Amino acid sequence: MKEEILKALRQGSRVSGEKLGADIGISRTAVWKYITELRTEGYQIDSSPSKGYALLSAPDNLTPQEIKEGLRTSVLGREIIYYTEVSSTQDVAKSMAIQRAGEGTIIIAERQTGGQGRLGRKWESLPGSIALSIILRPPIHPSEAPLFTIVAGVAVAQAIEKATHLSPQLKWPNDIIAGGKKVGGILAEMSAEMDRVNYIVLGIGINVNTPRSSLPADIKAIATSLKEEGGKEISRVKLVQSILEELETLYEVFRTAGFEPIRQRWTVLSNTIGARVTVTSGEGERTEGIATEMDRDGALILRKGDGTLERVIAGDVSLRNS
Ligand code: BT5
Numbered sequence: 538m539k540e541e542i543l544k545a546l547r548q549g550s551r552v553s554g555e556k557l558g559a560d561i562g563i564s565r566t567a568v569w570k571y572i573t574e575l576r577t578e579g580y581q582i583d584s585s586p587s588k589g590y591a592l593l594s595a596p597d598n599l600t601p602q603e604i605k606e607g608l609r610t611s612v613l614g615r616e617i618i619y620y621t622e623v624s625s626t627q628d629v630a631k632s633m634a635i636q637r638a639g640e641g642t643i644i645i646a647e648r649q650t651g652g653q654g655r656l657g658r659k660w661e662s663l664p665g666s667i668a669l670s671i672i673l674r675p676p677i678h679p680s681e682a683p684l685f686t687i688v689a690g691v692a693v694a695q696a697i698e699k700a701t702h703l704s705p706q707l708k709w710p711n712d713i714i715a716g717g718k719k720v721g722g723i724l725a726e727m728s729a730e731m732d733r734v735n736y737i738v739l740g741i742g743i744n745v746n747t748p749r750s751s752l753p754a755d756i757k758a759i760a761t762s763l764k765e766e767g768g769k770e771i772s773r774v775k776l777v778q779s780i781l782e783e784l785e786t787l788y789e790v791f792r793t794a795g796f797e798p799i800r801q802r803w804t805v806l807s808n809t810i811g812a813r814v815t816v817t818s819g820e821g822e823r824t825e826g827i828a829t830e831m832d833r834d835g836a837l838i839l840r841k842g843d844g845t846l847e848r849v850i851a852g853d854v855s856l857r858n859s
Contacts, residue, residue, distance in 0.1 A: 599646075599773060616641065626670040641671070643781070665770075676734075679729035686739075722742050818849075
């Protein structure tokens, strides 16, 4: 009902409670009750006794009704599960995927109390950020699953480029960088059989309108937000819509043309290729060299000091200055 009232108000013109009620099939009192609820959610709705209701502005809440409004995708975001607060959207997505939630289902939250990074690390879910998990069921071999971290990174970077005047960069394998600092991260997790993937859950966290003062001390030196870098607030709803649209397009590219076009796009967006880097593996082993390319399996190729090449499939990259 609330959605229908919003839809009617979004038509633009002022509408009376009587007409709203009659169109939807509820009483004027019920209309008033939903209008009150919408106002509590942050919608500014003007009411005049003689002329009726008018929507003045909508809040930048990541609610399904806001995200669905004007969303130009056919699969991603078909189903949207929303929380104001949840432990981790990733955990919800994985349990929903096990219970057969369809491809394109997204779980989104204003706040996470137990946000996760890779290797059991913590992801700080900061004020004004986006925490989003997307369920995919690609018909691929499990060995191709890591490519989805790259696909998602390119989609997020392109969406940020469209929503701001920033030029985000991608640091292998999963960091989104703005102004040289981490503004977001991707966490791709999968469940698979020997020869097929059951599901991939793509977790995307982005510091969007987070003020610098909200960055925890331990990450202040390495983290930033789009607002800090771009100097102004941006609509999180529009950014989520744009991420879903970019990702759906790239997913289609991946299915029809394979990884190569995405690899090329990633290379242009990357701050890693051509740089002198140190890669630290999960076990703490360090390899130094110049990153020459990301290969077609998503691995990073390093040219070491002695001229030999080393292929790295996982780890954390830090860029050296010289
Ligand atoms: C990541 O891990 O960067 C993946 C982050 C994925 C988060 C999303 S939010 C939606 C979904 N639900 C979840 O629970 N997770 C996903 P990793 O590469 O391991 O980086 C983790 C490291 O980034 C930490 O050890 C910190 O150093 C740093 N970090 C933590 N929170 C940050 C933040 N908000 N902004 C920038 N850096 C952060």
